[in-house]
Structures are given as C-alpha cells and as structure tokens.
Amino acid sequence: MPGKILVVDDEVHIRMLLEQTLEELEDDHGVEILTAGDGMEGMEIIAREHPAVVFLDIMMPKMNGYEVCRRVKDDPAMQDVKIVLLTAKGQEADRKHGLDAGAHMYLTKPFDPDKVLQVAKELLQV
Amino acid sequence: MFRHARPLLPRTFWRFFLPTLCVVAAAFVAATAITYFTGLSIFTANHARSAGALLASAASGYRHAVSDIDEFRRHHLALQRAKLREALSDVAAVCSLYRGLAASGRLGDDEAQRLALAWLRASPASGQSEPAILAAAPDGNGGYRLLAVNRPMADAPSQLLRDLEAARAAASGDGLAEPPFLFATSVFSERTGMSPHLATAVRFEPWNWLLVAGLSMNAYKLAVAEKESAALRGFGAYLVQVASDMGGELVVFGEQCEVAATSAPAMEHHRLGGVWTDRCRAMIAAAGKNGEDRQPAQGSLAQPANKGPREVFWSMRIPGESLYAGFVIPGSLLAASAREFVDTLVITGLSAVVVLGLALTLLLAGLLGPVTALTDAYRRVMSGDFTVRADENIPGEIGDLCRQFNAMARSLQELLQTEQLRQVELDEVNKTLENQVRLRTEALANKARELEEANRRLQEMDLLKTNFLQNVSHELRTPLTAVLGFAKLIHKDFQKHFAAFAKDDLNLFERSGRLLRNLEIIISEGERLTRLINDVLDLAKIESGRMDWNDETVDMSPLLLSVAETFRSRSVESGVELNVQVPDGLPRVVADRDRFTQVMINLLDNAFKFTAAGEVRLQARERDGQLCVEVGDTGMGIAADELAKVFDKFHQTSRRDTLRDKPPGTGLGLAICRQIVLRYGGRISAASRPGEGTTISVVLPAARLAPQAEEA
Numbered sequence: 001m002p003g004k005i006l007v008v009d010d011e012v013h014i015r016m017l018l019e020q021t022l023e024e025l026e027d028d029h030g031v032e033i034l035t036a037g038d039g040m041e042g043m044e045i046i047a048r049e050h051p052a053v054v055f056l057d058i059m060m061p062k063m064n065g066y067e068v069c070r071r072v073k074d075d076p077a078m079q080d081v082k083i084v085l086l087t088a089k090g091q092e093a094d095r096k097h098g099l100d101a102g103a104h105m106y107l108t109k110p111f112d113p114d115k116v117l118q119v120a121k122e123l124l125q126v
Numbered sequence: 127m128f129r130h131a132r133p134l135l136p137r138t139f140w141r142f143f144l145p146t147l148c149v150v151a152a153a154f155v156a157a158t159a160i161t162y163f164t165g166l167s168i169f170t171a172n173h174a175r176s177a178g179a180l181l182a183s184a185a186s187g188y189r190h191a192v193s194d195i196d197e198f199r200r201h202h203l204a205l206q207r208a209k210l211r212e213a214l215s216d217v218a219a220v221c222s223l224y225r226g227l228a229a230s231g232r233l234g235d236d237e238a239q240r241l242a243l244a245w246l247r248a249s250p251a252s253g254q255s256e257p258a259i260l261a262a263a264p265d266g267n268g269g270y271r272l273l274a275v276n277r278p279m280a281d282a283p284s285q286l287l288r289d290l291e292a293a294r295a296a297a298s299g300d301g302l303a304e305p306p307f308l309f310a311t312s313v314f315s316e317r318t319g320m321s322p323h324l325a326t327a328v329r330f331e332p333w334n335w336l337l338v339a340g341l342s343m344n345a346y347k348l349a350v351a352e353k354e355s356a357a358l359r360g361f362g363a364y365l366v367q368v369a370s371d372m373g374g375e376l377v378v379f380g381e382q383c384e385v386a387a388t389s390a391p392a393m394e395h396h397r398l399g400g401v402w403t404d405r406c407r408a409m410i411a412a413a414g415k416n417g418e419d420r421q422p423a424q425g426s427l428a429q430p431a432n433k434g435p436r437e438v439f440w441s442m443r444i445p446g447e448s449l450y451a452g453f454v455i456p457g458s459l460l461a462a463s464a465r466e467f468v469d470t471l472v473i474t475g476l477s478a479v480v481v482l483g484l485a486l487t488l489l490l491a492g493l494l495g496p497v498t499a500l501t502d503a504y505r506r507v508m509s510g511d512f513t514v515r516a517d518e519n520i521p522g523e524i525g526d527l528c529r530q531f532n533a534m535a536r537s538l539q540e541l542l543q544t545e546q547l548r549q550v551e552l553d554e555v556n557k558t559l560e561n562q563v564r565l566r567t568e569a570l571a572n573k574a575r576e577l578e579e580a581n582r583r584l585q586e587m588d589l590l591k592t593n594f595l596q597n598v599s600h601e602l603r604t605p606l607t608a609v610l611g612f613a614k615l616i617h618k619d620f621q622k623h624f625a626a627f628a629k630d631d632l633n634l635f636e637r638s639g640r641l642l643r644n645l646e647i648i649i650s651e652g653e654r655l656t657r658l659i660n661d662v663l664d665l666a667k668i669e670s671g672r673m674d675w676n677d678e679t680v681d682m683s684p685l686l687l688s689v690a691e692t693f694r695s696r697s698v699e700s701g702v703e704l705n706v707q708v709p710d711g712l713p714r715v716v717a718d719r720d721r722f723t724q725v726m727i728n729l730l731d732n733a734f735k736f737t738a739a740g741e742v743r744l745q746a747r748e749r750d751g752q753l754c755v756e757v758g759d760t761g762m763g764i765a766a767d768e769l770a771k772v773f774d775k776f777h778q779t780s781r782r783d784t785l786r787d788k789p790p791g792t793g794l795g796l797a798i799c800r801q802i803v804l805r806y807g808g809r810i811s812a813a814s815r816p817g818e819g820t821t822i823s824v825v826l827p828a829a830r831l832a833p834q835a836e837e838a
Contacts, residue, residue: 011604013608013612059600088599110606112614113618
C-alpha cells in the first residue's frame, strides 16, 4: 500500500518545491503528500497520519527538527517513520547530530529535486 | 668560610717547630751514639792506662817486698853466723885456757884436754836457740873421731867434718880467716825429726882438734817465713790500697797460678775452682804474647757459664820474677761507667733539647704572633670591617707587611666610603628608575589590558563574523534552494511536457532551446553561488579555527586512485589524457580524509579547467619520509607575476578570455587547499612556464606510527 509523505518546513517556497517534486509519486503511486509549517504541527500530523517518510527541516520556529526527530524516535508507536533531515547546515558535526537523533538521511540545501525524489522512492520502496 | 676554630698555636709554628725539634733530636741521638762509642774507647784506654799504672805499682811493690825479705834474711843469717862464731870462739877460748894451764904445768895435757871436753859437754845446748857444739880429732885414717858433744847426735858427722875441713882449708890457711858455713841437716837432726842446721868449724891447732858448732835453722826459717808472710800481707794491703778506686781485682800470681797477693782477698774462693785457673792461664798467655815488653797486655774473659758481660783484664810479667801481675775488671763495670757517662750526656742533651724547644716556642710565638694578628685583621676586613688596623710598631719585614696591610685597609675604607656614596646616589637613581618603571609598567599593563580588551573584542567580532557568515549562508541557502530547485523543476517539466510542442515550429523550437539554455545558466550560476557560499564558509571556519577536523591516518594510494577515477569521464569528454602514476605502498599521512579529497579534486579540477589539449598528470611518490603529490598539466601555464598570488583568496586568473566556455571558479579553491595542507604540517607550491603547463606540488609529512598501529 502506498504510504504518506510529510514535508515539514517553515519556508512556504521550500514546501511548494518539495510538494511539486514529490507530485510524481502522488500521480504514479498514489502517495499522499502532507505538509506542515512548523515542528509542532509536524508532530501532530505525524501522530495523526503516521506518514512513512518525513522530510524535516531543522531550523524552524516552535520546535526544531532535531527535537521532532527525537520525539518520533522515542515513541515506540512511530518507530517505522523514516525521517530525512533537510537543512542548510552542511557540517559533519550537524550531520552526526542529526543521525544521532534518529534520522535516516541527511540532505543539504540547496538540494537537487531529482535526488529528493530518488531518496523518497528508495524509502517508500516504490 | 673563615670562621673555623683557631688552633692554640699557629700552624706555621708547628711547621717550623716540629722539624727543628726533630733535627735537634736526631743530632742529639747521633751525638749521643758517637759519644757513647768514643767514650767507651776513651774509658777503655783510661782503664788500660790505669791498669798499666796499677800493674807497674804492683810490680814495684812486689820488688820492694822481695828486697825487704832478702834484707831480713841476710840480716838474720849474719846474726846466726855471729852466734856460731861467738860459740866457737868461746869454746876455743876455753880450750886455749885449758891449754894454757897445761902449758904452765898446772895441769897435765890430758887432764886439760879432759876438762876442756867436759866443759864442752856441759855447755848449755837446750832448745833450738843454743848452738850444738862438738869436738873431733882426726883418726889418722882420713876420718875423724868424735871427742865430745853437748847434745845427743843422730849420726857420726864424719862427712860433715871432712867437708868443713876441706872448705876451711880451701878458704884460708890460717885460723883468722872467716870460717866456712855449711848447711848440715842430717848431723844435727834429732831422732824426733829432721832439723836443718847451719854449721861452721874452726881448728884448734895445739890439740889438732876440729871444733864444730851447729845452730838450728828452724827459728830462722820461722822468722823468715813470718817476715815473708808479713811482707806479702803488706804487699796485699798495698794492692788493696792502690786498687781500691778501680773497682777491679789486682792480683799477683806465679807460673802455676799460685796467688802471691790480691787486692780482693774475699774472692779467695775464686781460686779454688777451674775458673781462676782458666783466667790465670789466659792472663799468662796474654802476657807471654807481649814478651818482655813492659806494657801490659789486654784481654777479655768470658764469665762462667756466659753470665753477664765479659771481664776485661790487663796482665804483665813482673820483670826479673817468675810472677805475673793481672788486673781484672768486670765488663759490666766498664759499661756502667760508660753508661753513667752517657746517662749524664742524655740528661744534659734532653735538657738542652727541652730548653731549645722552649726557646724556639717563644721565638716562633713572638715571630708568628703578629702574623696571626694580621690574619685576624684580614678576616675582619673580609667580613667587612675596614676600620681594623694591624700593629705598625713591629720592626722588620712583618712590620712592613702590617704597614702595607694598613695602607691597603685604608685604601679599601676610602674606596668603600666612595662606594657607599655612589651606592646612595645609585639608590636614589634606582628609586627614580623604579618609579619610572612602575609608571611605565602601569602604563604597559593598561596598554595590555586595552590590548586584551581589543583582542577579546576582535575574537568576539571574529565569532560574530563566523556566526554571521553561517547565518548568512543559511539564509542564502534557503532562497538559493528555492531558486535552484524551481529552476531544475522548470527545466525538467519544460523538457518533459513542453519541448515536444515546439518540435514542429522552428521559431518555437529555437525559443524553447534558448529557454532551456537560460534555465541552465540560472542553474549553473546558482550552483556556483552555492560553491561560493560553501567555500567562504569553509575558509572562514578554517581561519577562525572553528573547523571540525576529522584527523585519521590515511592510506594515500587508494584515496588518490579513487579521486583520479572520478575524473576519467571528464578526461574522455575533454580529450585531455589523464596520466596517473600512483604506486602502491605510499606512506600514510595524518589528515582529514574528506578535506584531502577536496584538495585533490580542487587541483585536478583546476588542471582540467586550464588545459585544452595534452594531458593532466597525477604523480605521487615518497621522498625523505614525506609524501609528495604532484598535479601537472600541459595547459596555458601561469605568468611569473601571477604565480606568487595563486594561493591568495579571491585570486582568479586575469586571462578570462581563454576560459570563455568554462564555468568560472570562486577564487577560493587554492586558498582553501593551502589552509588544509598547512593544517597537516605540509606545504603546497606552484611551478609553471606560461604556454607549457603548470605543476602544483603538495608535500605532506608521513605519519609516525607505532608498528602495531601500522599493521592494524
């Protein structure tokens, strides 16, 4: 069964870019694309919708990406949620920090839309 | 260091005193020894002289004694003869009386002869002191007939009478001559014992009688013996007297060792044993060796059983006598005399040494006292007391020394005072200087604080700059992400969905182609902007020390080969050959793998970028314990004036015309490479000939690993 993909970013243009990038999956595989504007909203949607993959920005108001990632991974019910961190931070220490918090992957802004699509396909196994 | 304990006397004192005392003591010992042996010989010679004198005295004393005895004997013999003559003349007178009576006719001749003989018989002859008288007449046969005798007789005196007659006849024809005297022992001896007698005879011619008188010699002999004895006693006493001071024994003895006299009668027991005989024989032998010389012979005798020192003797033969005189003195006595002498000498010598020592002590103490005082003064000067003065009133060289010392001390005192004045001035100057220094120090401290503050502010600024750069990069990335992302989406969507529509319309086809190229320019410039942001951020981080380095020991061969591999496709596309010479077993280096990969990518990217034809060369080798990597090309090269600036930030080649179709760089690549290489203790350099190519060399020190770590 096709899963859901959640995009969490406070920048509306980035949300739009990701939505449009992932549209192909919606069209071809019936994957539902969900969006959230901050970490708190992202947590609510993750808890409610239980998406298969979450593209998660780090620098966000209310709750940053690391926190969201940690909470998701601390909840036994959401162990199968796969998180891809998206951030402008490109340093090795940040990458490690993110992977420590439970993220599956780490993509650096500016990212290539094709790369995002490829990652999403791999994680959804479609 | 000068305050050690003072000795009672100065050390110099002992240096002079002890050797002098030793020399004196040695001289004293030598003198004593020489004196002892010389003294011993002098003593012996003295004793020899004394002994000679003694022996001479003994000899002359003995001669006196002998002559005394001879005199005595002659005198008594004369008395005896007189007595005999008197007795005979008495008898002759009686006979003459009776002959006269007969001649006068008063008596017959026979009667007269009978009466005379009767008188003769009756004459007293008792005892030994009165002479025996007899009368005899020739018997005609050559013999004599005894007529009368006043004492019974042992034997007929025929032979005596014959001898007397013969002697008388031989002496003189007349009766006035001295009658002969003969010793007649047998005639007058009694039956009780032999008795030596002196006899004489006269002839009474008228009757042809021979009148004989004999007198016993016993009394004479006794008297002579007594006289001899007395003389010898006297001689002995004389010997005792002359030898009393000499301590030895003076003895006169005969050939058979019979002692005539001795100065030590108490030693009589010595004569009994063989000891005396041995001694006597030795003395006789010694005297015999000396012959007739008057000088006494000297010899020595062992004590019986070798007890004690040998005895010394001098002996000589008494001239004209068969007697010897000897003087024996115990060796110990002689040695004792010498020892006594030496003892006296030793006591005197030791006293002299002690007196000399005391004198030397006083002299040296007097001499060294001022020296010690000078030393004390010197010590006080050393300890800083310059007011001390030595005694200047001492005469001589030491006095000169003291005066010189005082002059020196005065100079030192003056110098010290000058120095103290100078010190006061110096202190003043120092104080001023200290004040100035304090002020300056405070000023400096203020300045340092200001600098610290400035530094802190600079650091803050630096942090702000880095944070700012990070924030800016973050804030730039978000819109850049949108721009790049949408450009790529548009490019993709346009190619996928709209390009097909323009195929048929040439005008539309060209337009769509331009649209796509313009979109590619947006994407390319967007990517360049991304690189620029990344490079600026990296450089800022490296320069501010905030870069996170992931240091590890890197095996360079695989790393270089894998980097080279990523450029294979580019080599094929551009037609520039990629020549890789990377041997196995290059030394490992400590580095951040990703950063070093970034360096190599940068260098190879530059090489391809600036090379139109020919080759790009990647060479690596070990040299002197270092890893040397070279990236060379056959490109346009770098002008000499640009070569020094290639590692500067934001430096890009001025010859943009040759790269018109290539994407421009950020101008930070080589600067970042240099920072990374420097970070790991290496160096990077560029060599180039314009038109021929460029070679960039990177040298990194090999990692120093423990063997097991290398194995791992």
